[in-house]
Amino acid sequence: MTDPDVGAIMGFSGFGKKARTFDLEAIFEQTRRTAIERSRKVLEEERSVERPYEPTSCAGRSGSPSRKGHTGDSTRSPGDSESGCDDTDNESEKSGPTLPSQMCRLDVEGESPVGPPLPLGYGKQQCETDEEDDEEEEDDEDENPLKRIPDSHEITLTHGKKTVSALGLDPSGARLVSGGYDYEVKLWDFAGMDASLQAFRSLQPCECHQIKSLQYSSTGDVILCVAGSAQAKVLDRDGFQGHTAMLNSGVWHPKIKEEFVTCSNDGTVRTWDMNTEKKHKSIFKPRSVQGKRVIPTTCVYSRDGKLIAAACQDGSIQIWDRNLNVHTKFHNRQAHVPGSDTSCLSFSYDGNTLASRGGDDTIKSWDMRNFRNPLNVASGLPNIFPMTDCCFSPDDKLLVTGTSVKRGQENGKLVFFHRETFQKLYEIEVTDASVIRCLWHPKLNQIMVGTGNGLAKVYYHPVKSQRGAKLCVVKTKRKAKQSQTVTQEYVITPHALPMFREPRQKSTRKQLEKDRLDPVKSHKPEPPVSGPGRGGRVGTHGGTLSSFIVKNIALDKTDDSNPREAILRHAKEAEQNPYWVAPAYVKTQPHAVFATPEAEEEVEDDEPEWKKRKL
Template identity: 30%
Template sequence: MDENGFSADDEEAMRQFMPTSFGKQTSTVNVEAQIEQCRRDFVDERKQAAAKGSASDSEKDSDEDEEDEFPVSHELLIKTHERAVTSITLDPSGTRLVTGSTDCNLKLHDLSAMTPTTIRAFKTVDPSATKTSANSETHPIHQVLFSPHSGSQFLVITALPQAKIFSRDGELLTEFIKGDMYLRDMHNTKGHISEITTAAWHPTNRDLLVTAGTDSTLRIWDVNNKREQKEVIVHKSRAAGSAGRTRLTAVAWGSPVQGGNNVLVAAALDGSLVMWSGEGPYSRPAGEIRDAHVKDTWTGGVDISADGHLVISRGGDDTIKLWDTRKFKSPITTVSHPSTSSQYPTSNIRFSPNSSSIITGSATGHLHILNPATLRPELVTPVTPDSPLITVNWHPKLNQIFTGSANGQTTVLFNPQISTNGALSILKRAPKKRHIDDDPNLTTSMDPLGLAGDAITPGGLPGPQGGSFSSRHPTIGLTASGKSRDPRRPHIPATTPFAKSTPDERHIRENIPLSSMRDEDPREALLKYAGKVGEEKLFTGAWEKNQPKTIYKDYDSDEEEGRDAKRVKH
């Protein structure tokens, strides 16, 4: 004890109480541990039987090589939809993720701003609710496609005859016109007259896109002209009893990387596969296969390889077929693959970015990676067991595979060795800790390592029986007045029945011709054409000389008194 009466224990307690430094403290995070928690139980169904026995060292080495070859060793889960995820798209940079679902909503995710404990969509958009008419119906999302040339806009296809273009922040930019359903000749309509099923962007021209629908037409649009399509391609079906019309189910527009002619390929419900020259003319197809797949089965997936020579199609007849555009008559290879298009028509199939592999999902929730030469599986791994895997997307810059399943889950598959950004950038950030003033529904104080596995699902709070509560439920995170607690989400006022049936000023100005005349004063508009004082009248000057003088009858005073007396008697 010193002269002031303090002992060594008191000094140690004071040292622990007082801060050792001032200012903002940098938080540290164990990145390797966070990534390791996302490692998957790697299972290749082809070798599952061999794995039950004693696997040799060579087999183990081959498994490790496959893990390094394909970005499937780790996974990150995003659970924001309530129903099946039907379409997934990312911008070219890989920072903005948009998913569409049968719950009729679009979910916008910012991968560059997420943290391990805030994996959620920052905005929800209902494309059907953007219409200014009184129609309050909602429709499932068929397809969502970011422009491959820039990440500023993406195309949305719903169960409507009108395609829409949104900005990367979810604002409606363009809504293409609907055609006249009473016209028989489809060449004379200015838009689709029935539901659009599929679409694709032009591979080199950022202003062009193609849509195909149930009216047996493909229409090429210029994004700068929403009032009328640029080209109309009418597909005349040759199937018996079709009256020359059929539904178009899938379309792909590809261009060889090394240069060459573009190729436009479409599949129809009558089983045909049709190819046109991508730059026209479109009066006659460059190739047509009438019985590519079984008639009246939905071919939901079509894609073109990077060199423009191969076309892959996944039909509703439980087959996958590979075609050569240079000899477009019979398939090169055909394999059996159970289809899910009867229940989920948007089930797709895609080439990898360098066309060295082909990926697709299955009804059992497995991801299949196929060899493009033989269509034999190189890897079969479970993603959402017992829940069909509907849509797949392999991003070329991130080298990560994004999948959407029927249970509403979006899964990001990656490999830290060969993947960049995306899910890795999320895991490299420190988990956000809940502040005392934060809404507990939007942030969690979970263990930073609780990211993968059965314990908890990223993006949600721990629920009963290991489940999770959605962190983006429409009624969660709102104040008493209905405003969002999230500063990134603007307050949307409640829409009254009167507002639904009353178009706003912007809709009238953009869609009704000469609507600006409503704001003009009619008297001032007419006086614009009045001549000035002393100015010669160009059109009415002849009347000043030739117009006869108006002569009225003159009445004397007696006649006027008699006429007034008659009026009084009557």
């Protein structure tokens, strides 16, 4: 397919300016021929000026009669065939005075001057030397293409341990992008790298798909990433989609459910539409006094959704009309200390006041009708988190914020100020950590607080608050239901016969429901029998004959005073009528050998020291 066809299918007009191609061999050959023709013209001009006599010409030259040269045989040089001369007569060796160097070209070209004969090969040797000099000059003028290969030095960029399957370089040559089978895409900035040669960013834009192709656009601002997935992705110059840096804040539009706004470290505030997720709806760019880019730390919509406010790292608060993103409608360059991160902006419910929680340990209120100076300022409120909240009460009379502390030293507080006078009215010691997030819900009339030690607390009033936490505190804690059946391991035997196959294991709940319908399994166990027993059931201990025997004989605890005597009283009977032990030793040991104290002492003396018992 041609380029116009491909462009028509993909939906764009063309691939840009087509790169020029060069045939180096043809260029060098044309240059060589041009140099030869130029040298011939120069020699012909010098010959016509300096030659004092008329040379003989070859057939077809100037119409003069052809000469067969000097007498004798002569070997033609390669230059003869190039000049078109074809002398077939042999020329003999010549002798005589030397000719000027300009005349040797005539001999090579097949023309012999009139005069004394020349030595054989004189002109040939001299002209070969001149041709070599000409070739060296041509080589110096037209460099050898092999010498243009830049392979004298190298560096190694370690992408990973798997195949590097894609490489791309931006048009300016400042950045290289690499992709591989490890799903990683790495970006290398030659100007920003040091000797460690580390990539400045590594990401997985296509998750678990191998990267197939990476290519910068003609302007170098976006990268086309083709992977093993069914969808190609377009990344910006830094490898991100949408915002090109970390996001700092984002809120929904109060009136339009599909729209929200975000701010990022790339120095932009962008609005987005849920229906067009691939591209932002509009973009706002905060600027400093010098017109440079500044980073917004937080952003918010006004209550009616007509204004977008953002606080920046240079201490400014900038407000735009939602439909006009070029110039700010309100701005204050010195709202907070430059370099501090303003953590929150909050509009009052009437829309006339804006509250800002600064990273300079202050909270300020601003009148939207006069945005030059703050209405009220409260200081001494530590803030070490870039997302500490401030909010208005549902009746619009109070302003609430949290304070930050070092863990274990003090208690974080929730502080309440009067909106008009900024007088501290009340404070709550929440926990021994910082109070970061605070939310006062207008319908529930409850305050949700997030702390730095992983807690989320909800403050409410049993009468003034509605629903929310009140719904769950009145419910008793459910007891964990203990399983009444013991589950057994289920062995799956798919190829076993039906008679040997175990029944399919069911869930505990279904098994309990099935057992409840079984009259045998759901029968209540009978209590133990008390007394002598009835109905064929055994009574308590001692009520039957077996229990009586166990009690009086088997469990008889009578103990003989001397167990040796109790055993030896059966020795005479065992000797006269052996039944158990003696028959087993009739063949091997007919006469019993018993241990004596003397024999034991001898055995102990023969044993090594480490085998003797320790007394």
